[in-house]
Amino acid sequence: MQKIKKIVLLMLIIILSGCGSPKLESEVFSPPSISITETPLPVVKQIEPVLKSLPTQIKTEISPVKLWINPLIFDRVKEYLVLPPNLDIVNQVDLADYRLDKSDFKSEEGSSFSEYFVLSVPFVSLVDNISFNDLKAFWNSTESDTYQLWINPADFPVMQVIMGTLNNPNVHISNEIPDGCNSDIQCVRIHRFEESSPLWRVVSVNNLSIFDRYADFDQYPLRINYLIQESNNIKTRVQEDYIWWTRSSNFYPDQLTVLMLTGTSALTRGTAFQMEKNGVDFPLKNIAEILHQADILHVSHEVPMFEDCPPAVPLREEMRFCSDPKNVDLFKMLGVDIIELTGNHLLDWGPEAFLETLSLYDRQGLLVYGAGVNPETASSGLEITDHGNRFVFLGCNISGPDNVWVSDERPGVQKCDQDFLNGQITSYKQQGFLPIVTYQHYELDGFTPNPQLQADFWQSAKAGAVIVSGSQAHFPQGFDFVNGSFIDYGVGNLFFDQMQTWYRKATIDIHYFYNGSYINTALIPIINENQGQPRLMTDEESERFLSKLYENSFYEKN
Structure with a gap:
C-alpha cells in the first residue's frame, strides 16, 4: 500500500513540474506557488424582453x-x-x-x-x-x-x-x-x-x-x-x-279527431228488401255527406252476413235475421271504420254464419270489437290512434239471449261483467287511452233508462270512460254528463225498417277530441223513411225531438 502511495505522489510531482521551474531548497517537498490569473468572461449583453402591447378590450354595450x-x-x-x-x-x-x-x-x-x-x-x-x-x-x-x-x-x-x-x-x-x-x-x-x-x-x-x-x-x-x-x-x-x-x-286541426257513434243497424228484412230493389247505396243517400266528415265512423251491425242467408226478396218477416254479404259494400261506401258486434241477433244462424261474418269484415279491412272467436278476443279492447289521440273501444251484451254469448266452446258476443269492464276501463285510462264504451243493454219502449241501465252506464263513466253509449235502443233515450263524461242512454236506429213514430227517430252523435282530451259533442237528429233510409230532420222536427230528449235527460247533477 505504501508503494502505491509513493507512485501516485511521484506522478503528481511530474505533472506539476510541467507547469513551471520550481526551486528546490531542501529534500522536503513543498507545493509550488501557483499564480492564477483571472481571465475575464465575455460580457453578455442583457436583452430586455420586448412586450407587445395587446389591444385594450373595450366593453361595448349592445343596444337593447x-x-x-x-x-x-x-x-x-x-x-x-x-x-x-x-x-x-x-x-x-x-x-x-x-x-x-x-x-x-x-x-x-x-x-x-x-x-x-x-x-x-x-x-x-x-x-x-x-x-x-x-x-x-x-x-x-x-x-x-x-x-x-x-x-x-x-x-x-x-x-x-x-x-x-x-x-x-x-x-x-x-x-x-x-x-x-x-x-x-x-x-x-x-x-x-x-x-x-x-x-x-x-x-x-x-x-x-x-x-x-x-x-x-x-x-x-x-x-x-x-x-x-x-x-x-x-x-x-x-x-x-x-x-x-x-x-x-x-x-291545430291535425290534433283534432271527429268520432261519430251511431245506433242500431240491421241490413235485413225491409231494409234488405229496399237495398235489393234500389241498390246497396239506398240507405245512405240522404246522410252520406254528414258521415263522410268522420275521422272514425262507428256502426253497430246486429246481424250476421253470410252466403247462405235467404234472399231479401220476397220480403221475409221472421225474427231470425241475416244479411247478404254484398251489403257490406254500404259500409265501405260510407267509410265505416269500426263495426260493433254486441247485437243479440249475431248468432241467429249459428256459429258458422258468425265466423263467416268475422272473416268478411276482416277481408274488408273493417275493425270489430265486442265479440270474437273465444272469450279472450271477445273481451279485448280495440285500440285506435287518430291524429295523435289514442282510443280504446270496449263493448258487451247484457240482454242475451244466452246462445249469443261467447264461451270456450263457441264464438260469440262478450257478456257484460261490470266489475271486469270497470277494471279494463281504468287500466286503459291510466295508460293514456280515451275509453269509448258501448252496450247492448235491455231495450225499453220509453225515454227513461231503467235503474240497472243507468247504474251500469254511470259505473263505466266513473271508471274513466269518456263516452258511454247505448247501442241497444230502437227507441231513443236521453243523455247525462257524469264526471265530465258523456252518456247517451240510447241512440236509436240508424239503418233499420221500424217505422213506428219514435223508432224512426235517432241521433248521430259526433264527439270531438283534441290533444288527448274529450272536448265537445254535437247531436245530429235524423228520421228514418222508406224502411231504412234516414234523412236529416228539418229545423222544426229537430227542435221538437231534441226538446223531448232533453226533458228526459240529466239525472246526474254534475
Missing part, C-alpha cells in the same frame, strides 16, 4: 332590442311570447325596432301567432249557429237583450279588438258563470278554443264550425292574428332565425 305591443293585446299575448334577453318594451311605436299588433293577413311578412275563439252555448240549447254580424250588433247595442253573453276578463280586451267598443250591459265579464245564464234566457259564451268544455256545446259562426275538417279558416271571424314586424326605423335586430312564439297557434 325595442318592442312595442298594442296595449289592447299586451296581457293576452305575453303568455305566448318568447322575449329576447336584451329587450325593452317601449310605449311609443316610433321608438321601437319591432312592433306587435293585430294583423288581418297571416301571409304578411313577420312572425305571427293565430288565436282562435269559439262561441258555445249550454248543452241543452237549441242554437247551433250565430251570425257574426248579429253578434257584433249585439255587442255594440245599448239595448239588445237577445243573449246573455259571457266572457272571461282576460279575453275581453281582445274581443274589443275584434268587435269594437262594448256598449251592451248584457255582456258579463266574469270568471264565473253569470246569474243571467239561466234556462229562460239564451246564454252564449265567448272563449278561447282550448277552454272548450263538453257541458258547453260549441256552435258555428256564419255557418263555419271550427270542428269542420274542410273549413276555410281564413274566413273564420273569431280568429285574431298577432304579427311581429320590423319597424321602418329599426336600429337593433334579433338574430335572423329567432323564434318569438312558444307556438304558432292555439288550435
